[in-house]
Amino acid sequence: MDIISRAEWGARPPESRDVTTWTKRTAFMGHYSAASATQTPRQIQDFHMRKRGWADIGYNFLISSTSGVIFEGRGWLTIGAHCAGHNTPAIGVCVIGADKPDVQDVSDAARRSFKWLYEEANRRKGGKLTLLGHRDRGATACPGDEIYSWLKAGLPIVGQPTPAPKPPAGSKPAPGTSLAFPLPAGWYFGPASGPDYSVSGLYERYFRGRTDRAWLKEWAIQLGRRGWNVGKGRRWLSQHGNDGIYGPEYRALALAFQRDQRLRQDTLIGVNTWTAAFNNPVT
Template sequence: MHIISRAEWGARPPESRSTVPWSKRTVFMGHYSAASATQTPRQIQDYHLRVKGWSDIGYNFLINSISGVIYEGRGWTTLGAHCSGHNTEAIGVCIIGKDQPGRQDVSDAARRAFKWLYEQANDRTGKRLQLLGHRDRGNTSCPGDEIYAWLHAGLPIVGGTTPAPAKPPAAGKPAPGTPIAFPLPAGWYFGPASGPDYSVSGKYERYFKGRTDRTWMREWATQLDRRRWSIGKGKTWLGGAGNDGIYGPEYRALAEAFQRDQRLRVDGLIGVATWDAAFKNPVT
């Protein structure tokens, strides 16, 4: 898995910091933000700096509750500010989002990411860190009942993820053109501008691997054109605005149709699987 670094998410520099040796770490503590899953680490950092008056974002790491994207907070060995009186021994990880009873707010992707971080921490300390929720050491409901129970059950991952079924090798022609690696960070996708930070729409001209998001989205659609999908102005797909690289209903419809064709999960968002299928799977 990949951790989005502070530089990648545009963190402000800490106002001060102190280091905790690995030997003093004994606890791996779960938190939640109890707010919208669309909150960005930068928004949380701003809140901790300006409102709480802390020297930096409080947590050591953060995980988006839906996508499972992991963000570096203070990192492994910096003293956090997430559980008063226990920041030396505890590495604090915040799940960005809510945990309402019976709602399954925290996705399997997020749980896998949390577990992966926990195992990373164990590898680094060379011992099993104790899994605790914030409420074990503070007067708070954090990290919510379901996550709290999950922590104390030892982080079981009970399937539930639905990776797309492997597509049997098709008898069609090999994909045309040169394969291009998915240009966005792990867990990100091309999707609506109204989505979270990791939904890249083309609207804001963000740069990834030296080119704008609009250019990349056009690249994906052009690849479908090479695969003989009828795209562009006046054609079957993207017929209104053309292949302008700005995600909207037309790109969504095209992505859904292609996902159906490729037996991928049909969500209309262009993530790594949908991208790679265009460049690698045989034309059927």
């Protein structure tokens, strides 16, 4: 499994850091953010550093409760700030999201990621870390009842990975090579006037080793492979061509594609609109 590195999610450098050893690591502690599942690691880091006055984001790792994407926090051996008095023995992992009663807030993908991270920690230690919820060591409701009971049950995985839907008769499989969505969970390609996680290509930020512009171009090239008439002087992106800078022309193309694929028509190129271009059959 992939861990989105600090560089990839645009972390601020830590004010300071203290490191421990695998010998001193004895526990793996689950947390939740108790806030919106769309919060980005950078927003959590800003909150921890500016409002709490901590040296860095408090957790060692974070996991999106919806997509299951894993983000590097302080990492394996840097001492965190997630449970007073237990930061040296415990690796703190935060599931980004809240616990609403009677709903499964933590997706199967997020559960698989959490379990994978736990097993990876055991592998690196060469021994078994004690699985804990924050409430086992502090007066808190964290990590919420859903995660806590799952932790205590030993992280059972019940859901199987969702099989790819069968293409309808007469359709062709998606052309080209599938590219994974390059932005962090909850981010999207969208206008420059949007928040930090609206990636326009205007500022040439780097994600997974390439610029946002290069990635946005890949998406439009893929639409071309799917038969969309894309490029300068063509039906779509006619004025500026496929320049990788999100503006009204990409907006119109995204909306048309979302209509065609019966996706949410929000004009933004997030994980669903990205993935549909690479994985959905051409109908």
